[in-house]
Amino acid sequence: MLYDFRSFVNPGHYAFGKGSLKHLGELIERRKNENNDWTVFMIDHYFQDKKETLDRLPIGEKDLVFFIETKDEPKTTLVNKYRDQILAHQTTLPAVMVGMGGGTTMDYAKATGLMVTNPGDSKDYQGLDLIKNEGIYTIVIPTVSGTGAEVSMTAVLSGPEKKLGIKCDYTIPNEVLFDPELLATVPDSDRFFTGMDCYIHNVESLTGTWINSMGKAFAEKSNEICVKVFTNQIEDRLEADEQMMVASIMGGNSITYAQVGVCHALSYGLAVVLGTHHGVGNCIVFNQLEKYYPKGYQLFKEMQALQGVEIPSGITAGCSEEQFDQMVDVAWALEHMWNNVFGPDWEKHISKDEIKALFKKM
Known part of the structure:
Protein backbone atom coordinates (compact mmCIF):
# COMPACT_ATOMS: atom_id res chain seq x y z
CA MET A 1 0.00 0.00 0.00
CA ALA A 184 20.99 0.52 -32.62
CA THR A 185 24.56 1.29 -31.54
CA VAL A 186 24.19 0.45 -27.85
CA PRO A 187 26.80 -2.21 -26.88
CA ASP A 188 25.34 -5.53 -25.74
CA SER A 189 26.68 -5.15 -22.20
CA ASP A 190 25.20 -1.66 -21.76
CA ARG A 191 21.92 -2.88 -23.21
CA PHE A 192 21.84 -5.69 -20.63
CA PHE A 193 22.81 -3.59 -17.61
CA THR A 194 20.26 -0.89 -18.43
CA GLY A 195 17.57 -3.43 -19.22
CA MET A 196 18.24 -5.18 -15.92
CA ASP A 197 17.79 -1.89 -14.08
CA CYS A 198 14.23 -1.97 -15.40
CA TYR A 199 13.78 -5.66 -14.59
CA ILE A 200 15.17 -5.29 -11.06
CA HIS A 201 13.10 -2.29 -10.01
CA ASN A 202 10.03 -4.11 -11.29
CA VAL A 203 10.92 -7.15 -9.14
CA GLU A 204 11.42 -4.86 -6.15
CA SER A 205 8.11 -3.08 -6.64
CA LEU A 206 6.15 -6.30 -7.22
CA THR A 207 7.43 -7.90 -4.01
CA GLY A 208 7.22 -4.75 -1.90
CA THR A 209 4.73 -3.69 0.74
CA TRP A 210 3.84 -0.49 -1.14
CA ILE A 211 2.57 -2.19 -4.29
CA ASN A 212 -0.93 -1.36 -5.55
CA SER A 213 -2.93 -2.45 -8.58
CA MET A 214 -1.63 0.35 -10.79
CA GLY A 215 2.03 -0.25 -9.96
CA LYS A 216 1.52 -4.00 -10.31
CA ALA A 217 0.00 -3.70 -13.78
CA PHE A 218 2.88 -1.57 -15.05
CA ALA A 219 5.57 -3.77 -13.47
CA GLU A 220 4.11 -7.08 -14.62
CA LYS A 221 3.81 -6.00 -18.25
CA SER A 222 7.22 -4.34 -18.18
CA ASN A 223 8.89 -7.49 -16.91
CA GLU A 224 7.02 -9.65 -19.40
CA ILE A 225 8.70 -7.60 -22.13
CA CYS A 226 12.12 -7.62 -20.40
CA VAL A 227 12.05 -11.41 -20.22
CA LYS A 228 11.02 -11.77 -23.88
CA VAL A 229 13.86 -9.49 -24.97
CA PHE A 230 16.62 -10.95 -22.79
CA THR A 231 15.66 -14.58 -23.34
CA ASN A 232 15.97 -13.89 -27.07
CA GLN A 233 12.31 -14.46 -27.90
CA ILE A 234 12.30 -11.39 -30.18
CA GLU A 235 14.73 -11.98 -33.05
CA ASP A 236 14.59 -8.59 -34.77
CA ARG A 237 16.84 -6.11 -32.93
CA LEU A 238 14.85 -3.00 -33.89
CA GLU A 239 11.61 -4.60 -32.70
CA ALA A 240 13.31 -5.69 -29.47
CA ASP A 241 14.61 -2.16 -28.89
CA GLU A 242 11.19 -0.69 -29.52
CA GLN A 243 9.69 -3.18 -27.06
CA MET A 244 12.29 -2.23 -24.44
CA MET A 245 11.34 1.42 -24.82
CA VAL A 246 7.80 0.39 -23.82
CA ALA A 247 9.14 -1.71 -20.95
CA SER A 248 11.14 1.27 -19.71
CA ILE A 249 8.10 3.56 -19.75
CA MET A 250 6.05 1.02 -17.81
CA GLY A 251 8.88 0.22 -15.42
CA GLY A 252 9.36 3.90 -14.66
CA ASN A 253 5.65 4.21 -13.93
CA SER A 254 5.70 1.09 -11.74
CA ILE A 255 8.05 2.72 -9.25
CA THR A 256 6.08 5.96 -9.34
CA TYR A 257 3.13 4.01 -8.00
CA ALA A 258 5.21 1.68 -5.82
CA GLN A 259 8.87 1.76 -4.68
CA VAL A 260 12.23 0.04 -5.10
CA GLY A 261 13.92 -2.07 -2.43
CA VAL A 262 17.07 -3.83 -1.21
CA CYS A 263 18.98 -3.72 -4.48
CA HIS A 264 18.59 -0.01 -5.10
CA ALA A 265 19.36 0.87 -1.49
CA LEU A 266 22.67 -1.02 -1.64
CA SER A 267 23.42 0.17 -5.17
CA TYR A 268 23.21 3.76 -3.91
CA GLY A 269 25.90 2.90 -1.35
CA LEU A 270 28.21 1.62 -4.11
CA ALA A 271 27.55 4.73 -6.18
CA VAL A 272 28.36 7.23 -3.42
CA VAL A 273 31.53 5.51 -2.17
CA LEU A 274 32.93 3.84 -5.31
CA GLY A 275 31.19 5.78 -8.09
CA THR A 276 29.69 2.58 -9.52
CA HIS A 277 27.38 3.30 -12.43
CA HIS A 278 23.72 2.65 -11.63
CA GLY A 279 22.86 -0.17 -14.03
CA VAL A 280 26.09 -2.05 -13.37
CA GLY A 281 25.77 -1.43 -9.63
CA ASN A 282 22.27 -2.87 -9.57
CA CYS A 283 23.47 -6.05 -11.26
CA ILE A 284 26.44 -6.38 -8.89
CA VAL A 285 24.09 -6.06 -5.92
CA PHE A 286 21.26 -8.22 -7.28
CA ASN A 287 23.82 -10.96 -7.89
CA GLN A 288 23.95 -11.31 -4.07
CA LEU A 289 20.22 -11.08 -3.32
CA GLU A 290 18.87 -14.59 -3.91
CA LYS A 291 17.68 -14.63 -0.27
CA TYR A 292 15.46 -11.58 -0.77
CA TYR A 293 14.21 -12.12 -4.34
CA PRO A 294 14.56 -15.88 -5.09
CA LYS A 295 12.30 -16.07 -8.16
CA GLY A 296 13.54 -12.80 -9.60
CA TYR A 297 17.14 -13.81 -8.96
CA GLN A 298 16.76 -17.16 -10.76
CA LEU A 299 15.36 -15.51 -13.89
CA PHE A 300 18.02 -12.79 -13.70
CA LYS A 301 20.76 -15.45 -13.79
CA GLU A 302 19.09 -17.19 -16.72
CA MET A 303 19.00 -13.94 -18.71
CA GLN A 304 22.60 -13.16 -17.80
CA ALA A 305 23.73 -16.57 -19.07
CA LEU A 306 21.80 -16.22 -22.33
CA GLN A 307 23.23 -12.74 -22.98
CA GLY A 308 26.77 -13.82 -22.09
CA VAL A 309 27.40 -10.71 -20.00
CA GLU A 310 29.88 -10.86 -17.13
CA ILE A 311 28.86 -9.09 -13.93
CA PRO A 312 31.85 -7.44 -12.20
CA SER A 313 32.92 -9.04 -8.93
CA GLY A 314 35.44 -8.18 -6.23
CA ILE A 315 34.85 -4.44 -6.55
CA THR A 316 34.76 -4.00 -2.75
CA ALA A 317 37.78 -6.24 -2.07
CA GLY A 318 40.08 -3.32 -1.39
CA CYS A 319 37.64 -1.23 0.64
CA SER A 320 38.50 -0.09 4.15
CA GLU A 321 36.16 -0.57 7.10
CA GLU A 322 35.50 3.15 6.96
CA GLN A 323 34.34 2.83 3.34
CA PHE A 324 32.11 -0.14 4.20
CA ASP A 325 30.59 1.85 7.05
CA GLN A 326 29.93 4.75 4.69
CA MET A 327 28.21 2.44 2.18
CA VAL A 328 26.07 1.01 4.97
CA ASP A 329 25.13 4.47 6.22
CA VAL A 330 24.08 5.58 2.73
CA ALA A 331 21.92 2.48 2.27
CA TRP A 332 20.50 2.57 5.82
CA ALA A 333 19.33 6.17 5.40
CA LEU A 334 16.98 5.19 2.54
CA GLU A 335 14.14 4.40 4.91
CA HIS A 336 11.42 4.49 2.26
CA MET A 337 13.12 1.65 0.36
CA TRP A 338 13.51 -0.54 3.46
CA ASN A 339 9.93 0.27 4.42
CA ASN A 340 8.82 -1.05 1.05
CA VAL A 341 10.78 -4.28 1.62
CA PHE A 342 9.81 -5.06 5.22
CA GLY A 343 7.13 -2.58 6.30
CA PRO A 344 7.26 0.22 8.89
CA ASP A 345 9.11 -1.97 11.41
CA TRP A 346 11.89 -2.67 8.89
CA GLU A 347 14.70 -2.13 11.42
CA LYS A 348 13.60 -5.35 13.17
CA HIS A 349 14.20 -7.37 9.99
CA ILE A 350 17.68 -6.29 8.89
CA SER A 351 20.78 -4.92 10.60
CA LYS A 352 23.73 -2.82 9.56
CA ASP A 353 25.97 -5.85 10.05
CA GLU A 354 23.89 -7.84 7.55
CA ILE A 355 24.12 -5.01 5.04
CA LYS A 356 27.88 -4.76 5.52
CA ALA A 357 28.21 -8.52 4.96
CA LEU A 358 26.40 -8.17 1.64
CA PHE A 359 28.72 -5.35 0.55
CA LYS A 360 31.74 -7.50 1.40
CA LYS A 361 30.52 -10.20 -1.01
CA MET A 362 30.58 -7.75 -3.91
Whole structure:
Protein backbone atom coordinates (compact mmCIF):
# COMPACT_ATOMS: atom_id res chain seq x y z
CA MET A 1 0.00 0.00 0.00
CA LEU A 2 1.00 3.65 -0.44
CA TYR A 3 1.10 5.45 2.87
CA ASP A 4 0.52 8.98 1.60
CA PHE A 5 -2.12 10.19 -0.82
CA ARG A 6 -0.64 11.63 -3.98
CA SER A 7 -2.02 12.70 -7.34
CA PHE A 8 0.68 11.53 -9.75
CA VAL A 9 1.95 13.31 -12.84
CA ASN A 10 3.14 11.88 -16.16
CA PRO A 11 4.91 13.61 -19.07
CA GLY A 12 2.44 15.82 -20.91
CA HIS A 13 3.45 14.71 -24.40
CA TYR A 14 4.84 11.54 -26.00
CA ALA A 15 6.21 11.05 -29.51
CA PHE A 16 6.95 7.40 -30.28
CA GLY A 17 8.26 5.58 -33.32
CA LYS A 18 11.02 5.02 -35.83
CA GLY A 19 12.28 8.31 -37.28
CA SER A 20 10.70 10.49 -34.58
CA LEU A 21 13.95 12.40 -34.04
CA LYS A 22 13.44 14.34 -37.29
CA HIS A 23 10.49 16.12 -35.65
CA LEU A 24 12.47 17.49 -32.69
CA GLY A 25 12.78 20.92 -34.30
CA GLU A 26 9.00 21.22 -34.56
CA LEU A 27 8.59 20.35 -30.87
CA ILE A 28 11.17 22.96 -29.85
CA GLU A 29 9.73 25.73 -32.04
CA ARG A 30 6.33 25.33 -30.37
CA ARG A 31 7.86 26.40 -27.06
CA LYS A 32 9.83 29.44 -28.21
CA ASN A 33 8.56 32.98 -27.85
CA GLU A 34 9.84 36.51 -28.39
CA ASN A 35 11.82 36.55 -25.15
CA ASN A 36 12.82 32.91 -24.77
CA ASP A 37 14.09 31.82 -28.17
CA TRP A 38 17.00 29.48 -27.55
CA THR A 39 17.62 25.91 -26.42
CA VAL A 40 20.01 24.01 -24.17
CA PHE A 41 21.07 20.57 -25.42
CA MET A 42 22.49 18.01 -23.01
CA ILE A 43 23.79 15.12 -25.12
CA ASP A 44 25.51 11.90 -24.10
CA HIS A 45 29.23 12.25 -24.88
CA TYR A 46 28.97 9.10 -27.01
CA PHE A 47 27.44 11.25 -29.77
CA GLN A 48 30.15 13.94 -29.66
CA ASP A 49 31.87 12.56 -32.75
CA LYS A 50 28.75 11.08 -34.36
CA LYS A 51 28.28 13.73 -37.05
CA GLU A 52 25.40 11.91 -38.73
CA THR A 53 23.33 12.03 -35.53
CA LEU A 54 24.37 15.54 -34.52
CA ASP A 55 23.45 16.87 -37.97
CA ARG A 56 19.90 15.65 -37.35
CA LEU A 57 19.57 17.85 -34.25
CA PRO A 58 18.13 21.37 -34.70
CA ILE A 59 21.02 23.16 -32.95
CA GLY A 60 20.97 26.92 -33.66
CA GLU A 61 23.64 29.61 -33.31
CA LYS A 62 22.23 30.91 -30.02
CA ASP A 63 21.88 27.47 -28.47
CA LEU A 64 24.12 25.97 -25.79
CA VAL A 65 25.36 22.38 -26.04
CA PHE A 66 26.79 20.22 -23.24
CA PHE A 67 28.23 16.79 -23.97
CA ILE A 68 27.63 14.79 -20.80
CA GLU A 69 30.26 12.39 -19.50
CA THR A 70 28.32 9.36 -18.28
CA LYS A 71 31.06 7.28 -16.68
CA ASP A 72 30.07 8.65 -13.26
CA GLU A 73 26.69 9.10 -11.63
CA PRO A 74 25.03 12.56 -11.91
CA LYS A 75 26.53 14.94 -9.35
CA THR A 76 25.00 17.95 -7.62
CA THR A 77 28.22 19.91 -8.18
CA LEU A 78 27.95 19.51 -11.95
CA VAL A 79 24.26 20.43 -11.96
CA ASN A 80 25.26 23.70 -10.27
CA LYS A 81 28.04 24.24 -12.81
CA TYR A 82 25.76 23.66 -15.80
CA ARG A 83 23.12 25.96 -14.27
CA ASP A 84 25.67 28.77 -13.90
CA GLN A 85 26.83 28.40 -17.51
CA ILE A 86 23.25 28.50 -18.77
CA LEU A 87 22.46 31.67 -16.83
CA ALA A 88 25.61 33.32 -18.18
CA HIS A 89 25.01 32.28 -21.80
CA GLN A 90 22.20 34.70 -22.71
CA THR A 91 20.36 37.54 -21.04
CA THR A 92 17.12 35.56 -21.25
CA LEU A 93 16.23 32.06 -20.10
CA PRO A 94 16.15 29.18 -22.58
CA ALA A 95 12.78 28.11 -23.94
CA VAL A 96 13.63 24.41 -23.92
CA MET A 97 16.02 21.97 -22.25
CA VAL A 98 16.74 18.85 -24.31
CA GLY A 99 18.30 15.77 -22.67
CA MET A 100 19.42 13.08 -25.11
CA GLY A 101 21.05 9.92 -23.76
CA GLY A 102 20.63 7.43 -20.97
CA GLY A 103 19.43 7.92 -17.42
CA THR A 104 22.47 10.00 -16.43
CA THR A 105 22.00 12.54 -19.22
CA MET A 106 18.23 12.72 -18.77
CA ASP A 107 18.59 13.22 -15.01
CA TYR A 108 21.10 16.03 -15.60
CA ALA A 109 18.64 17.71 -17.98
CA LYS A 110 15.74 17.33 -15.55
CA ALA A 111 17.72 18.60 -12.55
CA THR A 112 19.49 21.45 -14.35
CA GLY A 113 16.25 22.67 -15.90
CA LEU A 114 14.85 23.00 -12.38
CA MET A 115 17.92 24.70 -10.93
CA VAL A 116 17.79 27.43 -13.58
CA THR A 117 14.58 28.68 -11.94
CA ASN A 118 15.25 27.75 -8.30
CA PRO A 119 17.91 29.49 -6.16
CA GLY A 120 20.74 27.88 -4.22
CA ASP A 121 22.62 24.60 -4.33
CA SER A 122 21.08 21.53 -5.94
CA LYS A 123 22.13 19.40 -2.95
CA ASP A 124 19.62 21.32 -0.85
CA TYR A 125 16.80 19.99 -3.06
CA GLN A 126 17.64 16.29 -2.68
CA GLY A 127 14.41 14.96 -1.22
CA LEU A 128 10.66 15.06 -1.76
CA ASP A 129 8.77 18.19 -2.86
CA LEU A 130 11.53 20.68 -2.03
CA ILE A 131 11.45 22.41 -5.43
CA LYS A 132 9.22 25.50 -5.38
CA ASN A 133 9.33 26.77 -8.98
CA GLU A 134 8.57 25.02 -12.25
CA GLY A 135 11.68 24.55 -14.38
CA ILE A 136 12.52 25.03 -18.04
CA TYR A 137 10.33 23.08 -20.49
CA THR A 138 12.19 19.77 -20.80
CA ILE A 139 12.21 17.28 -23.66
CA VAL A 140 14.07 14.02 -23.09
CA ILE A 141 15.18 11.55 -25.76
CA PRO A 142 16.28 8.15 -24.38
CA THR A 143 19.07 6.42 -26.33
CA VAL A 144 19.13 3.34 -24.07
CA SER A 145 16.15 1.63 -22.47
CA GLY A 146 15.54 0.61 -18.90
CA THR A 147 16.19 3.38 -16.41
CA GLY A 148 12.68 4.82 -16.62
CA ALA A 149 14.19 8.30 -16.19
CA GLU A 150 12.15 9.50 -19.16
CA VAL A 151 8.91 9.16 -17.15
CA SER A 152 10.23 9.36 -13.60
CA MET A 153 9.44 12.11 -11.11
CA THR A 154 12.98 11.74 -9.76
CA ALA A 155 16.32 13.12 -10.94
CA VAL A 156 18.78 10.95 -9.02
CA LEU A 157 21.91 12.84 -7.91
CA SER A 158 25.02 12.04 -5.88
CA GLY A 159 25.75 14.87 -3.49
CA PRO A 160 28.56 15.45 -1.02
CA GLU A 161 26.86 13.30 1.62
CA LYS A 162 24.19 11.19 -0.07
CA LYS A 163 22.76 9.81 -3.26
CA LEU A 164 19.14 10.90 -3.36
CA GLY A 165 16.82 12.24 -6.00
CA ILE A 166 15.26 15.61 -6.51
CA LYS A 167 11.71 14.28 -6.47
CA CYS A 168 8.56 16.25 -7.17
CA ASP A 169 5.90 16.83 -9.80
CA TYR A 170 8.10 19.43 -11.52
CA THR A 171 10.86 16.85 -12.13
CA ILE A 172 8.74 14.95 -14.66
CA PRO A 173 9.86 15.77 -18.22
CA ASN A 174 7.33 17.79 -20.15
CA GLU A 175 7.81 15.78 -23.32
CA VAL A 176 9.43 12.49 -24.35
CA LEU A 177 10.60 11.58 -27.84
CA PHE A 178 11.13 7.85 -28.42
CA ASP A 179 13.04 6.80 -31.54
CA PRO A 180 14.18 3.13 -31.46
CA GLU A 181 16.71 3.81 -34.22
CA LEU A 182 18.83 5.62 -31.63
CA LEU A 183 19.34 2.35 -29.72
CA ALA A 184 20.99 0.52 -32.62
CA THR A 185 24.56 1.29 -31.54
CA VAL A 186 24.19 0.45 -27.85
CA PRO A 187 26.80 -2.21 -26.88
CA ASP A 188 25.34 -5.53 -25.74
CA SER A 189 26.68 -5.15 -22.20
CA ASP A 190 25.20 -1.66 -21.76
CA ARG A 191 21.92 -2.88 -23.21
CA PHE A 192 21.84 -5.69 -20.63
CA PHE A 193 22.81 -3.59 -17.61
CA THR A 194 20.26 -0.89 -18.43
CA GLY A 195 17.57 -3.43 -19.22
CA MET A 196 18.24 -5.18 -15.92
CA ASP A 197 17.79 -1.89 -14.08
CA CYS A 198 14.23 -1.97 -15.40
CA TYR A 199 13.78 -5.66 -14.59
CA ILE A 200 15.17 -5.29 -11.06
CA HIS A 201 13.10 -2.29 -10.01
CA ASN A 202 10.03 -4.11 -11.29
CA VAL A 203 10.92 -7.15 -9.14
CA GLU A 204 11.42 -4.86 -6.15
CA SER A 205 8.11 -3.08 -6.64
CA LEU A 206 6.15 -6.30 -7.22
CA THR A 207 7.43 -7.90 -4.01
CA GLY A 208 7.22 -4.75 -1.90
CA THR A 209 4.73 -3.69 0.74
CA TRP A 210 3.84 -0.49 -1.14
CA ILE A 211 2.57 -2.19 -4.29
CA ASN A 212 -0.93 -1.36 -5.55
CA SER A 213 -2.93 -2.45 -8.58
CA MET A 214 -1.63 0.35 -10.79
CA GLY A 215 2.03 -0.25 -9.96
CA LYS A 216 1.52 -4.00 -10.31
CA ALA A 217 0.00 -3.70 -13.78
CA PHE A 218 2.88 -1.57 -15.05
CA ALA A 219 5.57 -3.77 -13.47
CA GLU A 220 4.11 -7.08 -14.62
CA LYS A 221 3.81 -6.00 -18.25
CA SER A 222 7.22 -4.34 -18.18
CA ASN A 223 8.89 -7.49 -16.91
CA GLU A 224 7.02 -9.65 -19.40
CA ILE A 225 8.70 -7.60 -22.13
CA CYS A 226 12.12 -7.62 -20.40
CA VAL A 227 12.05 -11.41 -20.22
CA LYS A 228 11.02 -11.77 -23.88
CA VAL A 229 13.86 -9.49 -24.97
CA PHE A 230 16.62 -10.95 -22.79
CA THR A 231 15.66 -14.58 -23.34
CA ASN A 232 15.97 -13.89 -27.07
CA GLN A 233 12.31 -14.46 -27.90
CA ILE A 234 12.30 -11.39 -30.18
CA GLU A 235 14.73 -11.98 -33.05
CA ASP A 236 14.59 -8.59 -34.77
CA ARG A 237 16.84 -6.11 -32.93
CA LEU A 238 14.85 -3.00 -33.89
CA GLU A 239 11.61 -4.60 -32.70
CA ALA A 240 13.31 -5.69 -29.47
CA ASP A 241 14.61 -2.16 -28.89
CA GLU A 242 11.19 -0.69 -29.52
CA GLN A 243 9.69 -3.18 -27.06
CA MET A 244 12.29 -2.23 -24.44
CA MET A 245 11.34 1.42 -24.82
CA VAL A 246 7.80 0.39 -23.82
CA ALA A 247 9.14 -1.71 -20.95
CA SER A 248 11.14 1.27 -19.71
CA ILE A 249 8.10 3.56 -19.75
CA MET A 250 6.05 1.02 -17.81
CA GLY A 251 8.88 0.22 -15.42
CA GLY A 252 9.36 3.90 -14.66
CA ASN A 253 5.65 4.21 -13.93
CA SER A 254 5.70 1.09 -11.74
CA ILE A 255 8.05 2.72 -9.25
CA THR A 256 6.08 5.96 -9.34
CA TYR A 257 3.13 4.01 -8.00
CA ALA A 258 5.21 1.68 -5.82
CA GLN A 259 8.87 1.76 -4.68
CA VAL A 260 12.23 0.04 -5.10
CA GLY A 261 13.92 -2.07 -2.43
CA VAL A 262 17.07 -3.83 -1.21
CA CYS A 263 18.98 -3.72 -4.48
CA HIS A 264 18.59 -0.01 -5.10
CA ALA A 265 19.36 0.87 -1.49
CA LEU A 266 22.67 -1.02 -1.64
CA SER A 267 23.42 0.17 -5.17
CA TYR A 268 23.21 3.76 -3.91
CA GLY A 269 25.90 2.90 -1.35
CA LEU A 270 28.21 1.62 -4.11
CA ALA A 271 27.55 4.73 -6.18
CA VAL A 272 28.36 7.23 -3.42
CA VAL A 273 31.53 5.51 -2.17
CA LEU A 274 32.93 3.84 -5.31
CA GLY A 275 31.19 5.78 -8.09
CA THR A 276 29.69 2.58 -9.52
CA HIS A 277 27.38 3.30 -12.43
CA HIS A 278 23.72 2.65 -11.63
CA GLY A 279 22.86 -0.17 -14.03
CA VAL A 280 26.09 -2.05 -13.37
CA GLY A 281 25.77 -1.43 -9.63
CA ASN A 282 22.27 -2.87 -9.57
CA CYS A 283 23.47 -6.05 -11.26
CA ILE A 284 26.44 -6.38 -8.89
CA VAL A 285 24.09 -6.06 -5.92
CA PHE A 286 21.26 -8.22 -7.28
CA ASN A 287 23.82 -10.96 -7.89
CA GLN A 288 23.95 -11.31 -4.07
CA LEU A 289 20.22 -11.08 -3.32
CA GLU A 290 18.87 -14.59 -3.91
CA LYS A 291 17.68 -14.63 -0.27
CA TYR A 292 15.46 -11.58 -0.77
CA TYR A 293 14.21 -12.12 -4.34
CA PRO A 294 14.56 -15.88 -5.09
CA LYS A 295 12.30 -16.07 -8.16
CA GLY A 296 13.54 -12.80 -9.60
CA TYR A 297 17.14 -13.81 -8.96
CA GLN A 298 16.76 -17.16 -10.76
CA LEU A 299 15.36 -15.51 -13.89
CA PHE A 300 18.02 -12.79 -13.70
CA LYS A 301 20.76 -15.45 -13.79
CA GLU A 302 19.09 -17.19 -16.72
CA MET A 303 19.00 -13.94 -18.71
CA GLN A 304 22.60 -13.16 -17.80
CA ALA A 305 23.73 -16.57 -19.07
CA LEU A 306 21.80 -16.22 -22.33
CA GLN A 307 23.23 -12.74 -22.98
CA GLY A 308 26.77 -13.82 -22.09
CA VAL A 309 27.40 -10.71 -20.00
CA GLU A 310 29.88 -10.86 -17.13
CA ILE A 311 28.86 -9.09 -13.93
CA PRO A 312 31.85 -7.44 -12.20
CA SER A 313 32.92 -9.04 -8.93
CA GLY A 314 35.44 -8.18 -6.23
CA ILE A 315 34.85 -4.44 -6.55
CA THR A 316 34.76 -4.00 -2.75
CA ALA A 317 37.78 -6.24 -2.07
CA GLY A 318 40.08 -3.32 -1.39
CA CYS A 319 37.64 -1.23 0.64
CA SER A 320 38.50 -0.09 4.15
CA GLU A 321 36.16 -0.57 7.10
CA GLU A 322 35.50 3.15 6.96
CA GLN A 323 34.34 2.83 3.34
CA PHE A 324 32.11 -0.14 4.20
CA ASP A 325 30.59 1.85 7.05
CA GLN A 326 29.93 4.75 4.69
CA MET A 327 28.21 2.44 2.18
CA VAL A 328 26.07 1.01 4.97
CA ASP A 329 25.13 4.47 6.22
CA VAL A 330 24.08 5.58 2.73
CA ALA A 331 21.92 2.48 2.27
CA TRP A 332 20.50 2.57 5.82
CA ALA A 333 19.33 6.17 5.40
CA LEU A 334 16.98 5.19 2.54
CA GLU A 335 14.14 4.40 4.91
CA HIS A 336 11.42 4.49 2.26
CA MET A 337 13.12 1.65 0.36
CA TRP A 338 13.51 -0.54 3.46
CA ASN A 339 9.93 0.27 4.42
CA ASN A 340 8.82 -1.05 1.05
CA VAL A 341 10.78 -4.28 1.62
CA PHE A 342 9.81 -5.06 5.22
CA GLY A 343 7.13 -2.58 6.30
CA PRO A 344 7.26 0.22 8.89
CA ASP A 345 9.11 -1.97 11.41
CA TRP A 346 11.89 -2.67 8.89
CA GLU A 347 14.70 -2.13 11.42
CA LYS A 348 13.60 -5.35 13.17
CA HIS A 349 14.20 -7.37 9.99
CA ILE A 350 17.68 -6.29 8.89
CA SER A 351 20.78 -4.92 10.60
CA LYS A 352 23.73 -2.82 9.56
CA ASP A 353 25.97 -5.85 10.05
CA GLU A 354 23.89 -7.84 7.55
CA ILE A 355 24.12 -5.01 5.04
CA LYS A 356 27.88 -4.76 5.52
CA ALA A 357 28.21 -8.52 4.96
CA LEU A 358 26.40 -8.17 1.64
CA PHE A 359 28.72 -5.35 0.55
CA LYS A 360 31.74 -7.50 1.40
CA LYS A 361 30.52 -10.20 -1.01
CA MET A 362 30.58 -7.75 -3.91
